[in-house]
Amino acid sequence: MTDLQIDTASLDELVARLSGTVVRPGDADYDEARALYNGMIDKRPALIVRVADVDDVVAAVNYGREQGLDIAVRGGGHHGAGLGSVDDGLLIDLAALNGVEVDAANRTAEIGGGALLGDVDAATNAHGLATPAGIISTTGAGGLMLGGGIGNLTRTAGLSIDNILGAELVLADGSVVNANENENPDLYWAIRGGGGNFGVVTKIIAKLHPIDTVVAGPMFWSLESAPELLRWYREFILNAPEELNGFFAFLSVPPAPPFPEELHLQKVAAVIWCWTGPAEGADEALAEARSQPGLLLDGVQPMPLPALQSAFDPIFPPGEQWYWRADFVEEIPDEAIEKHVEFAEKLPTWKSTMHLYPIDGAAHRAGPTDTPWGYRNANWGQVIVGVDSDPANAKALTEWTIAYHEALHPFSAGGAYVNMMMDEGQERVKASYGQNYERLARIKAQYDPGNVFHVNQNIRPAG
Numbered sequence: 001m002t003d004l005q006i007d008t009a010s011l012d013e014l015v016a017r018l019s020g021t022v023v024r025p026g027d028a029d030y031d032e033a034r035a036l037y038n039g040m041i042d043k044r045p046a047l048i049v050r051v052a053d054v055d056d057v058v059a060a061v062n063y064g065r066e067q068g069l070d071i072a073v074r075g076g077g078h079h080g081a082g083l084g085s086v087d088d089g090l091l092i093d094l095a096a097l098n099g100v101e102v103d104a105a106n107r108t109a110e111i112g113g114g115a116l117l118g119d120v121d122a123a124t125n126a127h128g129l130a131t132p133a134g135i136i137s138t139t140g141a142g143g144l145m146l147g148g149g150i151g152n153l154t155r156t157a158g159l160s161i162d163n164i165l166g167a168e169l170v171l172a173d174g175s176v177v178n179a180n181e182n183e184n185p186d187l188y189w190a191i192r193g194g195g196g197n198f199g200v201v202t203k204i205i206a207k208l209h210p211i212d213t214v215v216a217g218p219m220f221w222s223l224e225s226a227p228e229l230l231r232w233y234r235e236f237i238l239n240a241p242e243e244l245n246g247f248f249a250f251l252s253v254p255p256a257p258p259f260p261e262e263l264h265l266q267k268v269a270a271v272i273w274c275w276t277g278p279a280e281g282a283d284e285a286l287a288e289a290r291s292q293p294g295l296l297l298d299g300v301q302p303m304p305l306p307a308l309q310s311a312f313d314p315i316f317p318p319g320e321q322w323y324w325r326a327d328f329v330e331e332i333p334d335e336a337i338e339k340h341v342e343f344a345e346k347l348p349t350w351k352s353t354m355h356l357y358p359i360d361g362a363a364h365r366a367g368p369t370d371t372p373w374g375y376r377n378a379n380w381g382q383v384i385v386g387v388d389s390d391p392a393n394a395k396a397l398t399e400w401t402i403a404y405h406e407a408l409h410p411f412s413a414g415g416a417y418v419n420m421m422m423d424e425g426q427e428r429v430k431a432s433y434g435q436n437y438e439r440l441a442r443i444k445a446q447y448d449p450g451n452v453f454h455v456n457q458n459i460r461p462a463g
């Protein structure tokens with residue numbers, strides 16, 4: 001589909017109906033409107049509809065379907081593979097649907113489908129409450145929460161999907177429906193992990209927890225001590241109280257304050273901790289960590305949760321080069337640790353990193369078929385990301401990420417977290433949902449038989 005193939009009369013009709021605006025190739029704001037977080041991905045939609053309300057979403061979905069355009073939906077635009085946009089098709093940009101309304105008495109929040117995590121944390125923290133989501137505040141709540149949602153509160157409060165109480169969606173036929181325990185329960189099951197496959201989610205109702213100030217921050221250890229540290233961590237975290245969250249990382253110390261100059265750019269093993277229990281219990285919970293050999297820096301301190309949730313933002317601004325690979329992991333055997341350290345020594349750029357996010361604790365309370373998240377037996381979501389500001393380094397960071405992933409994949413549980421994968425094909429999507437894929441495909445056939453919503457980690461309609 002090229003620009004010229006869009007029928008002008010029908011487009012005029014669409015524009016007249018919208019409260020929001022339309023951006024097309026050639027418009028002054030086209031490049032800004034189509035930009036994605038990952039600078040490695042360059043997509044050129046034929047039409048971008050910046051919706052202002054739910055009626056606009058309905059009009060855009062109907063228009064795209066009737067015109068036979070590929071439809072993409074954009075929340076925060078953070079997906080690594082650029083699944084929040086599409087070449088030559090229709091992009092529905094939800095950015096203006098970013099309201100977050102908190103019902104403090106009932107501990108719930110209504111989150112607009114285009115809200116960013118920073119919007120959610122700010123609104124909920126104002127009431128001393130929080131819902132579990134991701135670690136960078138510029139990520140879209142829509143994409144992150146519907147695909148799973150791993151972060152600093154996972155062991156305490158579960159995945160984001162474990163906290164979705166309901167949603168409002170625009171379906172492929174343009175109808176607006178609710179999905180919750182009582183209304184369309186099959187759809188409610190499917191959206192808690194099935195991403196944007198079932199419709200455009202205009203509102204998510206999320207459960208909130210009384211988490212306000214946390215005791216949190218990084219600890220860094222020398223890379224020489226990493227094998228011993230990781231052997232300790234793999235046992236420790238799985239036996240720690242659920243109030244303690246802590247993801248393991250290989251990273252380079254950022255070359256800026258507050259990090260001491262002598263550590264700048266040093267490759268280290270790290271754990272980013274987040275203690276959600278009473279502040280006076282933090283020292284005891286972290287005493288063992290502090291006694292691990294090779295500790296270089298202890299940055300753990302009390303802070304409002306949103307401070308932790310935005311601490312990485314300055315390191316990772318939009319528009320840089322990103323290449324992702326992920327796996328679910330049940331165990332971290334000694335041979336895997338050897339490989340980890342080998343690739344940590346070769347981090348290709350200072351922003352490149354590997355994270356092992358614990359997904360046990362409260363996230364293990366849901367069973368393997370309670371939501372589409374098929375790997376409740378996995379203990380970590382492992383992600384390897386090559387990142388740099390310079391496009392000239394794209395090849396080096398991609399090659400490092402792929403080689404690292406291939407070396408570690410044999411030790412993994414099989415599938416991966418759909419939100420931390422690139423566009424890796426149908427078999428990989430199936431593997432990620434495991435035993436839940438067939439049920440997802442049947443629900444997809446019921447709600448989106450024509451696969452109108454296919455610009456995503458796609459679940460093909462059954463039959």
Ligand SMILES: Cc1cc2nc3c(=O)[nH]c(=O)nc-3n(C[C@H](O)[C@H](O)[C@H](O)COP(=O)(O)OP(=O)(O)OC[C@H]3O[C@@H](n4cnc5c(N)ncnc54)[C@H](O)[C@@H]3O)c2cc1C
Pocket residue numbers: 037072073074075076077078079080082083084085094113114133134135136138139140141142143144145146147148149150151195196197199200201202316419420455456457
């Ligand atoms: C810097 C960075 C940090 C990250 N940190 C974490 C983390 O801590 N934890 C974690 O779990 N993940 C994390 N991720 C991965 C993140 O979950 C995915 O990138 C996710 O897709 C982001 O959602 P988005 O709305 O920004 O993405 P987009 O690119 O806008 O969309 C991604 C997909 O979701 C669909 N989608 C988005 N919103 C809606 C909606 N309202 N209705 C229907 N479909 C929708 C889109 O159609 C698309 O298929 C991170 C990503 C980045 C780049």
